[in-house]
Amino acid sequence: MDAITNVPEPVNERVLGYAPGSAERARVEARLAELAAAGPVELTAAIGGERRMAQGASFRVTMPSDHSQLLGQATSATRADARAAVDAALTARHDWAALSFDDRAAVFLRAADLLAGPWRDTLNAATMLGQGKTIQQAEIDAACELIDFFRFNVAFARQILQNQPISSPGVWNRTDYRPLDGFVYAVTPFNFTAIAANLPFAPALMGNTVLWKPSPTQQFAAHFTMNLFEAAGLPPGVINMLPGDGIEVSEVALTSPQLAGIHFTGSTATFQHLWQLVGHNISRYRTYPRVVGETGGKDFVVAHASADPDVVRTALIRGAFEYSGQKCSAASRAYLARSVWDKISADLIDETEALAVGDVRDLSNFTSAVIDRRALTRHSDLFARIRAASDAKIIAGGTTDESAGWFVRPTLIESDNGGHEIFTTEYFGPILGIFVYDDRDFSRVLDQVDRSAPYGLTGAVLADDRVAIAEAADKLRHAAGNFYINDKPTGAVVGQQPFGGSRASGTNDKAGSVWNLIRWTSPRSIKETLVPPTEHRYPHMG
């Protein structure tokens, strides 16, 4: 079809409440029971449309909040699997790029509607069981954010395609939004089902074919996400999914002359490692690979003396402890004016101690387990270090329990040493460092917030005083790519707060926006001269 169509106007998917007695609660509870009872699922690779086990070492996917519950059996992709996936992506490339934008977009609009309807409970339940999310956290991720990524990216991509140059008399200029000249390698984190799907999907929407390497601890929901892509009609070879740790896959992908882009989300260390390998191999590639990565954070909350104490307490608890702090955006360092601290400290400690932490199948819990034993050990080691030191003190939480699941109690650690590791290091767990400052030192503490951590992802200022808000927004301009005023620093919504940060937090290409999609196209300018000249001499030559 030659018409330039209008794509559906995107609207953010409504977040369902799952209150006791609601229909959606009954449905998701039934799906949780079914998936947990179904026995281990074979977590296959997807290569050129074929679903088969990868050829490497096997690994198990269990529930973080009940590690005796086996959800899936997987095997890691080997070099041979990776070579097959690269070949499949390159084979599918021409036909996928040759499809009209409408045909490509329709696949993902259908995925959005399937997910909003019959697939919602499956992806929510898989995310709860496999990644330890409560229903609220699964709903805003695996359902709403992913549906929004699908629908909004289609609309943003259409805007890009419509962006065409001017022409002049006798000349017709056009921009051809080509996919990149090769395949895209998407490497995704454990903590968000929506991010894991968006990283392969966004380049695919722009006409690219993709190797997708999910996190082993997200493989359960990734498996169902791949099923969803297929159910929506994604042609074979467009997205090829390779389970496992990715080491052998990277050896193949990053040395392939056809590597055209990396779409990464995960830790700063892994991203830097991948970027170094790209630098090392730079002369091998046919084109310069686009390297897009969103990485770690040490996200701050600064409360001014004018802040409402109830707002501060709520923003800290939700911002730091939802999903047990396993969000790149989680509040992990708080700078509190002493007058505010004096008003909230007792209640903050009591409420933190009272937070219900347990199995995700008990919907009354506020949060659940951390992702795996490694994460739990990172926290128990931290607690031991803090207890041995004199310049920081655990004032709530500070315990772990691995008897049934990988549980870490929400923890508050207070210190007056602004350079302490609790203000600089990303633990990726339910840990909030607290620095109390004299009310009159607000300006000085803003400088400290800006300088003390290497990251630049999210941050919040809480204040009623407008001058204080303006000063914080100015002084912290580069300290956060997502800056919140009187809110927690988590929970960005697609289309409303495009997400990403700079400094050690990434390339700030803003997932779910035109700025991200533009990285997956290599525009070609076409000039057509309608009546070309037939004489080389210019008028000034007489």
Ligand SMILES: NC(=O)c1ccc[n+]([C@@H]2O[C@H](COP(=O)([O-])OP(=O)(O)OC[C@H]3O[C@@H](n4cnc5c(N)ncnc54)[C@H](O)[C@@H]3O)[C@@H](O)[C@H]2O)c1
């Ligand atoms: N800025 C953001 O938008 C954002 C969003 C989510 C998570 N994160 C960050 O992600 C981190 C947590 O996620 P994680 O624990 O999954 O991160 P991670 O870096 O451990 O793993 C990310 C992915 O990289 C893979 N990986 C590791 N080494 C690899 C290699 N050599 N080749 C190929 N793949 C390799 C992992 O298997 C996984 O799929 C935190 O630092 C968090 O802040 C950032």
Ligand SMILES: N[C@@H](CCC=O)C(=O)O
């Ligand atoms: N976009 C999410 C964070 C993603 C990282 O883990 C938020 O805004 O809370």
